[in-house]
Amino acid sequence: MNAIEIRNLSKSFRGMYAVDNLNMTVPVGAIYGFIGENGSGKSTTEKLICGHLVPDGGEIKLFGKDYSDAGVRARVGALIESAGCFPNSSVRANLMMQALNLGITNREEEINRVLKIVRMEDSAKIKFKSCSLGMKQRIGIAMALLGNPALLILDEPINGLDTDGMRIMREILVDITQNYNCTVLISSHILGELEKIATHYGIIRQGKLIQEMSAQEMDARSRVFVSLKTKDTNGALALLKRKFGNAKLEEDYIRVYDVDDTEAIVKHLLDNGHKVSEIAKNKVGLEEYYIDLMSKKEDK
Numbered sequence: 306m307n308a309i310e311i312r313n314l315s316k317s318f319r320g321m322y323a324v325d326n327l328n329m330t331v332p333v334g335a336i337y338g339f340i341g342e343n344g345s346g347k348s349t350t351e352k353l354i355c356g357h358l359v360p361d362g363g364e365i366k367l368f369g370k371d372y373s374d375a376g377v378r379a380r381v382g383a384l385i386e387s388a389g390c391f392p393n394s395s396v397r398a399n400l401m402m403q404a405l406n407l408g409i410t411n412r413e414e415e416i417n418r419v420l421k422i423v424r425m426e427d428s429a430k431i432k433f434k435s436c437s438l439g440m441k442q443r444i445g446i447a448m449a450l451l452g453n454p455a456l457l458i459l460d461e462p463i464n465g466l467d468t469d470g471m472r473i474m475r476e477i478l479v480d481i482t483q484n485y486n487c488t489v490l491i492s493s494h495i496l497g498e499l500e501k502i503a504t505h506y507g508i509i510r511q512g513k514l515i516q517e518m519s520a521q522e523m524d525a526r527s528r529v530f531v532s533l534k535t536k537d538t539n540g541a542l543a544l545l546k547r548k549f550g551n552a553k554l555e556e557d558y559i560r561v562y563d564v565d566d567t568e569a570i571v572k573h574l575l576d577n578g579h580k581v582s583e584i585a586k587n588k589v590g591l592e593e594y595y596i597d598l599m600s601k602k603e604d605k
C-alpha cells in the first residue's frame with residue numbers, strides 16, 4: 306500500500322507550470338526525501354497534497370483513496386512554512402487551540418502525547434515567542450501530529466537548525482515512522498542530513514519528478530571511489546589521472562572514481578615512487594549524486 310500516489314499532477318500560476326505532470330509514489334512507512342532546487346515545485350506539490358491549493362489536473366491518492374475523501378484527509382498532518390502559532394500564548398495553549406479546531410476530544414491526553422514525541426514536555430509553559438527556532442520547528446511538528454496522523458508532510462523543517470537541533474529532529478522523525486506508524490514526506494536542501502534518515506528519494510526539477518528511488522537503489526547507483534593521501538599530491542594525481550581516468554583532489558585527498566581495486570592503485574603509485582599514507586573505498590553521498598544528476602540534465 307502506498308501512502309501517496311500522484312499521477313500527472315499539474316499546477317500553474319499565471320500560465321507558468323510550477324508542477325508539471327508530476328508522478329510520485331510514497332510507500333507506507335517511508336521517510337521520503339523530496340529534493341530539488343529553489344523554485345522547482347516542492348512546496349507547491351506539498352500544498353496540493355494537503356489541499357491548500359487546487360490542481361489544474363491530475364490525481365492524488367492517499368492510502369488508496371482520492372485525497373478529497375474526508376476520512377483520509379483527517380489522517381494527514383502538515384507543517385508547511387511556519388507553525389502559525391500565537392506568539393504570546395504558551396506552547397500548551399497553542400496546542401490546545403489547534404486541538405479544539407480539530408475537534409479532538411481527549412485533548413489533554415493528546416497534547417501530552419505529542420509534547421512527549423517532540424520532547425517538549427518540560428517546555429509546555431513557555432510562550433511561543435520565547436522559544437528557540439529548533440523548539441518552534443518541533444512545536445510545528447507537534448501541531449501536525451495532533452490527532453495521530455498516518456502521513457506527515459514537512460516543508461524544510463530542518464532549515465536553520467544547529468547540529469543538535471538537527472539531530473533531535475532526525476530522532477523525532479525516525480521515532481514517528483518506527484513507533485507511531487506514520488509516513489513522512491520531507492523536503493530539504495540539507496542533503497547530508499536527509500541522507501541519514503531517508504528511506505526513499507524523489508528528485509524534482511522544473512515541476513517534474515525526474516527520479517524516484519529507495520535509499521538502497523540510490524546506494525547501488527552511487528559511484529564508487531577510492532580516496533587516498535600521498536606526500537606529492539600533484540604528482541600522484543597526474544599519474545592516477547593518466548592510468549585510471551577520472552581522479553580529482555578533494556580536501557587534501559585524491560579521489561579516483563569508478564575504481565574499487567585499491568591494490569592496483571597502491572601498486573601503480575608504489576611502482577612510480579609514491580608512498581600511500583591513507584587509503585579507503587567510498588561511495589559518493591546524496592549531495593554529490595544529486596549534483597552529478599543535475600549537471601547531466603543540464604547538459605541535455
Ligand SMILES: Nc1ncnc2c1ncn2[C@@H]1O[C@H](COP(=O)(O)OP(=O)(O)OP(=O)(O)O)[C@@H](O)[C@H]1O
Pocket residue numbers: 318319322323341342343344345346347348349350
Ligand atoms: N502562489 C503563487 N503564485 C505565483 N507563483 C507561485 C506561487 N507559488 C509558487 N509559485 C511559483 O511556482 C514555482 C515553484 O515554487 P515552489 O515554492 O513550489 O518551489 P520550491 O521547490 O518549494 O522552492 P524552494 O526550495 O525555494 O522552497 C516557482 O517558480 C514559484 O515562483
Ligand SMILES: [Mg+2]
Pocket residue numbers: 347348349460
Ligand atoms: Mg519551498
